[in-house]
Structures are given as C-alpha cells and as structure tokens.
Amino acid sequence: xxxxxxxxxxxxxxxxxKNPNFIFGDNAxxxxxxxxxxxxxTDYLINTNIQMGSDYMPASTExxxxxxxxxxxxxxNAKSADEIVFxxxxxxxxxxLARGLEGSVKEGDEIIVTWEHEANCGPWKSLAARTGAxxxxxxxxxxxxxxxxxxxxxxxxxIPLITSRTRLLAFTxxxxxxxxxxxxxxxxxxxxTAAASAGSPLFEVCLDCVAYAPHRRIDxxxxxxxxxxxxxxxxxxxxxxxxxxxxxxxTSSVSSIVHHFLSPEDDRIGYKLQPAGPGYESVWGxxxxxxxxxxxTEEGTLEAASEAMSAHDAELAGMLLExxxxxxxxxxGVRVVGEEKAGPDRMPTVSxxxxxxxxxxKAMKSRTVVKGFDKKGKIGIRYGHFYAFTLVSAVKPDDPSxxxxxxxxxxxxxxxxxxxxxDTLKEVLYAA
Ligand SMILES: Cc1ncc(COP(=O)(O)O)c(C=O)c1O
Numbered sequence: 001x002x003x004x005x006x007x008x009x010x011x012x013x014x015x016x017x018k019n020p021n022f023i024f025g026d027n028a029x030x031x032x033x034x035x036x037x038x039x040x041x042t043d044y045l046i047n048t049n050i051q052m053g054s055d056y057m058p059a060s061t062e063x064x065x066x067x068x069x070x071x072x073x074x075x076x077n078a079k080s081a082d083e084i085v086f087x088x089x090x091x092x093x094x095x096x097l098a099r100g101l102e103g104s105v106k107e108g109d110e111i112i113v114t115w116e117h118e119a120n121c122g123p124w125k126s127l128a129a130r131t132g133a134x135x136x137x138x139x140x141x142x143x144x145x146x147x148x149x150x151x152x153x154x155x156x157x158x159i160p161l162i163t164s165r166t167r168l169l170a171f172t173x174x175x176x177x178x179x180x181x182x183x184x185x186x187x188x189x190x191x192x193t194a195a196a197s198a199g200s201p202l203f204e205v206c207l208d209c210v211a212y213a214p215h216r217r218i219d220x221x222x223x224x225x226x227x228x229x230x231x232x233x234x235x236x237x238x239x240x241x242x243x244x245x246x247x248x249x250x251t252s253s254v255s256s257i258v259h260h261f262l263s264p265e266d267d268r269i270g271y272k273l274q275p276a277g278p279g280y281e282s283v284w285g286x287x288x289x290x291x292x293x294x295x296x297t298e299e300g301t302l303e304a305a306s307e308a309m310s311a312h313d314a315e316l317a318g319m320l321l322e323x324x325x326x327x328x329x330x331x332x333g334v335r336v337v338g339e340e341k342a343g344p345d346r347m348p349t350v351s352x353x354x355x356x357x358x359x360x361x362k363a364m365k366s367r368t369v370v371k372g373f374d375k376k377g378k379i380g381i382r383y384g385h386f387y388a389f390t391l392v393s394a395v396k397p398d399d400p401s402x403x404x405x406x407x408x409x410x411x412x413x414x415x416x417x418x419x420x421x422x423d424t425l426k427e428v429l430y431a432a
Contacts, residue, residue, distance in 0.1 A: 001307045002298040010412050012292060013236070014038065023379040023417045028176050028211055028349045028408035029386070030233050036288035037237045044284035052277060061280055068283045071290045074302065075235075076228060076244040077219045083250070085243050085269045086278040086286075090210050090229040091119040093243040096273050097206070097227055098123035100254040101168075104202070107132030109167035114138050114153065115391035116172040119229070120208035124170050136161050138171065140178075140391070149337040149353065149395050151178055155187050162194040169205045173212035177388045177404060178338030179317070179349035181212060184223045192224070204249065210234060210241075214410050215313055215347055217306035220244050226253075236292060238285035240278060245269055296411070309411045310344060316409045318342035319418045320350045323425070332429055333357040337395055337404050348413070351404040353395060354429065364429070366396075366405045372428030379421050381407045 010016045015024070015032040024032055044064060052061050069081035078084060087093040105111075111133055113121040128135045138158045140151040153171075162169075169191050174181045188205050195203035206227040209218050213230040220228050226246045233239040245254060247267065256262040256272045266272065290302070297304040321342050324334055333355035339346050354364040366383035373379050385392035385403040393400040407421055 001304050001311075004296060004308045004312050004411055006312070006412060006414050009296060012036065013412060016412060021378065023420060024413070025379050025381040025407050025409060025417075025421055027214065027410040027413070028234070028406065029382060030239075031214055031236050031410055032412070033233075033238060033285075034236045034288050034292055036292060037285040040288050041238055041281045041285040044281040048284070049281070064280065064284045064287075068287050071287050072242045074290050075213070075218060075230065075242070077217070077221055078244050079221065079247065082267055082269055083244055083247050085245065085273045086283045087241050087243065087274060088278065089119075089239075090208070090231045090241040090243070091122070093229050093241045093273075094119055094206070094208075095123040095126075096257055096275070097243065097245070097254070098127040099257045100273050102127060102131060103255045104253045105131045105133050105167055108165055109133040110136055110161075110163060110165045111168045111170065112136045112138050112158070112161055112166065113170045114172060115140060115394065116175050116177075116388050117208060117210070118387045118389060119210065120170045120172060120206060121390070124168065124206075133167065134165075137390075138169075143339060147335050147340065149335050150340055151337065151391065151394075152180060152339055153182060155183065155190065158187065159190060159194045162191060162198055162200070164199040166195050166198065166200045166203055168203070170208070171205075172208040172210075173218075174209075174215070174347060174349075175338065175388065175391075176211040176349065176386055177351045177391055177406065179211075179347040179351070179408075180339045181216065181345040181347065184225075188224050202253070204253065211347075211349065215306075215309050217302045220246070232282075232286045232289060235289055237289045238279075238282040240282040240286060242286070243273070245273065312411050313348050313409075314342055314344060314346070315415060316348035316413060316418050317346045317350065319415065319422065320348060320407060320409075321346070323422045324350065324352055329429070331358045332361055333363060334429065348409040348418075349406065350408070351406045353404055365399075366402045369405045369425075369428055372431065373424055376424055376427075379417075379424055381405065381421070 013032045069084045072084045111124045143152045144150040204226040207225045209230045214235045226249045228244040231241045250267050258275045293305045297308050337351040356363045370383045383405045385400045392403045
C-alpha cells in the first residue's frame with residue numbers, strides 16, 4: 001500500500017489552501033470540502049437545475065441522481081443503486097427509516113441502542129414510544145479502572161441483552177466521542193446467532209458509519225447489516241446524508257412513509273423513504289468523493305485508501321494520546337474519555353476532560369479549554385456533548401453541555417498540526 005502524500009492532497013481542498021496557517025481540528029464535526037465537490041454543485045445548478053421527470057433540457061436530473069447513487073453504492077459496497085437513499089442528514093435518514101419500520105415493530109419488541117450519537121438512538125426511542133416496544137441499552141464499560149472515563153463497548157455485554165423479542169440492534173461503527181472502531185462483522189455475526197438461537201422471528205441491524213466513513217472503507221455486505229448511514233459533509237463532500245437499505249428489507253420491512261399509493265412490495269427506495277427530493281445539487285456534489293478517495297493511493301482503490309488513512313490516523317492519534325496520558329497531564333487532572341492507547345482501531349478523534357490536579361490545580365471547564373484555543377485563533381476545536389448525550393452525561397452528570405473537549409483530525413492533517421495542537425494545549429492547561 002502506498003502512503004498518503006499529505007502535502008499534495010491538501011491542494012484538493014480550497015479551505016486548506018486559503019487558510020494555510022489555520023488548523024482544522026474539528027473534523028468529526030464536519031470536514032472541509034473538495035474543490036471537485038464545489039465544482040459539481042455549481043455544475044448542477046448551472047447546467048441541470050430542473051426537476052426529476054423533466055425532459056425540457058438536455059441535461060437530466062435522473063441521470064445525475066443515478067450516477068450519484070452508483071458512486072454511493074461503491075461507498076457502502078452495496079449491491080445496487082436501489083439500496084441507496086439520500087436525505088438532508090443522517091439523523092433525518094434514520095428518523096425516516098424508523099417511521100418506515102413502524103408497521104413492522106410491535107408492542108413488546110425490543111430495540112437495543114447504545115449511549116452513542118442520538119442519530120441512531122433517538123429515532124428508535126421515539127419509535128418504541130409510538131409502538132410499545134422496549135428500549136434496552138448496550139452500555140460501555142471501563143478499560144482502565146483508574147480512569148473513570150475510559151469507556152469502551154464490550155461485545156460480550158451485548159449478547160445477554162438479546163432475547164426472542166429482539167427486533168433491532170442499532171449501534172455505531174466508531175464513536176464520535178470515544179474514537180474507537182468496533183469489530184463490526186463479529187458483533188453482527190454473534191448478535192445474529194444469538195437472536196436466531198433465542199427464537200427472534202425478525203432481527204435487523206442498523207449501523208451508524210457517520211464517524212467511521214471519513215477514515216475507513218464501509219462494507220455493508222461483508223458486515224451483513226440491513227441499514228447503514230453516513231454523512232457526506234464529514235467525508236469531504238457537501239451537506240447531505242446517504243443511507244443504505246438492504247433490498248430485501250425494502251420490500252419486507254419498510255413501508256412508504258408518505259406516499260399512500262405505493263404497494264408494500266414497491267422497491268423504489270426514493271419513493272418509500274425520501275419525502276420529496278433531496279437537495280439535488282448537494283447529491284451531485286457527492287460524486288467527487290469516491291474518485292478522490294480512489295486517487296489517494298497508487299493502487300486506486302477504496303481499500304488501499306482506507307489502509308493508507310489507517311496508518312496516518314494511527315500516527316496522529318498516537319501523538320495526541322501519548323501527550324494526554326503523560327504522567328504530568330495525569331497529575332494535572334487530564335483524563336482521556338475512551339481508549340487511552342493508540343492502535344489500528346483508534347481514530348485521531350480524541351476527547352478529554354480536565355479535573356482537579358494533584359497539586360491543587362483547579363478543574364477546568366471544557367469551554368474554558370476551547371476558549372484558550374479560540375483566543376490564539378489558530379486551531380479550531382470544540383467542546384460539548386456532540387449529541388452523544390447519554391454517554392457525555394455519564395462523564396459530566398452535572399453539566400453535559402460543557403461535556404468534553406474534542407480534537408479531531410483526518411487524513412489531510414499533518415503531524416506538525418498535531419504538534420501545534422499539543423503545544424497550544426500545554427499553554428492552556430498550565431496558563432494559571
Ligand atoms: C457518530 C455520528 N452519528 C450520526 C451523526 C449525525 O449526522 P448528521 O449530522 O448527518 O445527522 C453524527 C454527527 O456528528 C455522528 O458523529
């Protein structure tokens with residue numbers, strides 16, 4: 001696998017070129033956009049800005065949408081374009097899906113969710129409230145008994161939750177707070193085995209790949225998931241979400257959420273799960289993403305890009321984690337939220353809190369740490385619960401909105417940028 005050429009690839013992003021001295025460190029919130037995506041959005045609006053089904057201009061919106069779906073098929077490694085739907089955001093897509101599944105979820109069914117981002121929890125909780133289904137939580141455990149925030153999801157704790165009533169498992173491939181990738185294929189496989197042996201008549205899996213997709217290759221077929229979401233605005237494209245729905249589920253479980261005139265067997269995913277058109281220009285803007293990722297390495301594949309990003313990610317995460325877990329920072333009261341060690345499955349999305357120090361240093365609010373960065377004006381990072389409200393409420397029960405400080409890098413960030421973030425953090429932590 002050829003390594004990433006970070007210097008060269010940065011020129012594909014106008015915001016990085018325009019702001020060479022600014023460090024974008026909130027990429028889990030949203031990445032910078034490719035020039036090619038901006039061009040595609042403009043191209044659509046100038047050359048193809050007509051509604052679906054119109055024939056009065058030579059350019060066709062149908063053709064654009066089919067091409068965009070085709071590239072999203074690659075992104076998910078789905079089987080066909082009929083399995084892809086676009087929507088304003090991933091949260092909206094899961095809410096639409098939950099409404100589409102309303103007819104096939106019954107009172108007494110059980111839905112397992114995590115403490116992660118509400119996008120793949122909230123819609124299921126609302127669905128349970130509407131149908132009389134029960135919500136069960138797959139809760140994280142601690143990796144380091146000395147660090148009360150070293151949360152991680154242990155697959156072994158999932159299996160006892162599965163019963164004959166389990167209808168759906170909704171989990172997150174990579175936490176937007178904890179930054180660790182879960183062993184997706186083995187989780188899904190053992191959950192399916194447990195559901196089958198418990199006698200569950202219908203068990204489905206909805207996977208959140210929003211924080212995972214900017215870093216690694218999605219593979220819905222290898223993982224055997226039924227539903228999967230990702231958001232292009234975090235994967236170097238415009239603000240639009242894409243959702244995979246396995247074709248079989250489309251005709252067996254999912255009903256149309258708006259159009260009463262569709263038969264249950266109708267397999268037109270857009271009609272079933274997309275109330276009116278998505279922003280076509282944004283959807284067309286997503287078509288730049290797959291070619292960009294394929295061009296990242298000499299091999300020219302998404303798999304090779306994923307491997308190259310993984311190696312780069314491990315270096316960046318290693319630098320941040322090494323600093324945050326140094327004895328000096330531990331004594332200062334710094335605690336990593338999540339896995340404290342770097343490794344192939346640890347992304348450079350790193351969260352932490354600052355408690356009281358051993359030598360009487362005061363605890364710091366997360367907003368104070370971020371304010372210190374903002375004052376310097378050179379690195380953009382953020383604090384808060386980042387919509388993983390349940391998880392962050394466990395870290396800061398008295399003030400979840402202050403939450404955690406999160407620094408989040410992607411493949412276009414450099415080691416020098418990470419070092420600069422570490423230097424700034426040193427100044428902020430020891431300013432008083
Ligand atoms: C892990 C995770 N899931 C879901 C979402 C929601 O995505 P969207 O903003 O497209 O609804 C986010 C957004 O931050 C996220 O980080």
